[in-house]
Amino acid sequence: MSQTETRPRVVIIGAGFGGLAAAKALRHAPVDVEIIDKRNYHLFQPLLYQVATADLSPADIAWPIRSIFSAQKNVTVTLSKVMDVDTDRQVVLHENGESRYDHLIVANGSSHSYFGKDHWAEHAPGLKRIVDATEVRRRVLMAFERAELCEDPEDQAREMTFVIVGAGPTGVEMAGAIAELAHVTLSDDFRRVDPDDARVILIEAGPRILSAFPESLSAKAEASLNRLGVEVRTGVMVEHIADDHVIAGGETIPAMTAIWAAGVKIDSLAQWLGCQTDRIGRVAVMPDLTVPDLPAVSVIGDAAKLPWRDGMDVPGIAPAAKQEGKYAGRRIAALATGRAAPAPFRYRHMGSLATIGRNSAIISFGRINLSGFFAWLCWGLIHIYFLIGMKRPLFVAMNWFSSYVFRSKGARLITGMEALRAVRAHVPRRR
Numbered sequence: 143m144s145q146t147e148t149r150p151r152v153v154i155i156g157a158g159f160g161g162l163a164a165a166k167a168l169r170h171a172p173v174d175v176e177i178i179d180k181r182n183y184h185l186f187q188p189l190l191y192q193v194a195t196a197d198l199s200p201a202d203i204a205w206p207i208r209s210i211f212s213a214q215k216n217v218t219v220t221l222s223k224v225m226d227v228d229t230d231r232q233v234v235l236h237e238n239g240e241s242r243y244d245h246l247i248v249a250n251g252s253s254h255s256y257f258g259k260d261h262w263a264e265h266a267p268g269l270k271r272i273v274d275a276t277e278v279r280r281r282v283l284m285a286f287e288r289a290e291l292c293e294d295p296e297d298q299a300r301e302m303t304f305v306i307v308g309a310g311p312t313g314v315e316m317a318g319a320i321a322e323l324a325h326v327t328l329s330d331d332f333r334r335v336d337p338d339d340a341r342v343i344l345i346e347a348g349p350r351i352l353s354a355f356p357e358s359l360s361a362k363a364e365a366s367l368n369r370l371g372v373e374v375r376t377g378v379m380v381e382h383i384a385d386d387h388v389i390a391g392g393e394t395i396p397a398m399t400a401i402w403a404a405g406v407k408i409d410s411l412a413q414w415l416g417c418q419t420d421r422i423g424r425v426a427v428m429p430d431l432t433v434p435d436l437p438a439v440s441v442i443g444d445a446a447k448l449p450w451r452d453g454m455d456v457p458g459i460a461p462a463a464k465q466e467g468k469y470a471g472r473r474i475a476a477l478a479t480g481r482a483a484p485a486p487f488r489y490r491h492m493g494s495l496a497t498i499g500r501n502s503a504i505i506s507f508g509r510i511n512l513s514g515f516f517a518w519l520c521w522g523l524i525h526i527y528f529l530i531g532m533k534r535p536l537f538v539a540m541n542w543f544s545s546y547v548f549r550s551k552g553a554r555l556i557t558g559m560e561a562l563r564a565v566r567a568h569v570p571r572r573r
Contacts, residue, residue: 167471308404
């Protein structure tokens, strides 16, 4: 029997922030690691909205998984979709076969939740994948193209009204970016229509935007959005979303473009592991991130429910996923080498941050709260620092600097004949 056949096998489902951190923590451990993901790249999700608003191209925020681990010889990458987990046999079943494990780390992330209104997804795409971001970008850019062809002022107004549902960081960042796209970037690009007439409406069911931030920062963020021309509506429930309108708080808003940023859910965990989950599909894990009664299985990232402080759980954000992934990897490495397992996982909150268009952001570092231009600079540096690879952060920094100085966006492309057909389908021919 070869050495690799006797070494413990670690299977990691998902190559997000948590999955990557877990695999890297096992780089010196005497184990064989297999990463299974249905995509061949790691996606830097916090910057997806910049792809959606034509600041960056998809390649700027994605990195091939195999390239990331090309120098880590104990890692194998399997491009496949996980179908189920047999916890009795300790096998992961995927589209291309089975993968046996001694230790399993589940880091499968989250997807959109429409709170039982899944048919809204057709009319209001969310922002979790590159395909989502490119679809949103297509819809936003095509809205202005269709408005340019409209002769009726009401049709023009409907085309240039954008409704964002949900005012967490993604919704706030999307609203600010679309407002800047309309009022600054595209202001001189059209002749029959004025992009400055565009309306951006941000709808939040809660009492304030960015509820995870201190109230003072939420208020500053709302003021920044107002300066950009964004209409912020809090305490308003969305009741219906269709192709050409949104009904919220009893009001019908004519709008051809809606974007969903209101909820998430975790898919498949109850089926895979046969355990109880909460209302969004998270598994309540032990202090060492393992699943009760399944000591060989760890759940990390968005899928893990773990108490933190003040009645709150560890948040489903990238820094938390990275910390959990690193801990899970270190724990397995200790078991593989006969060392004592590390102390129970303890989350260290590194702060919360969100940007509100050009020159404005808010950052909360515990007792330290920042807003305005300096916070925006910190936000940019933090995001560049966490990008994968060395060339990519430099390229993104150059793109951002160019966009800032020249007020231009470099990815305003609508590709494919389907885009032209979609314009023709929505706009009557000119006479």
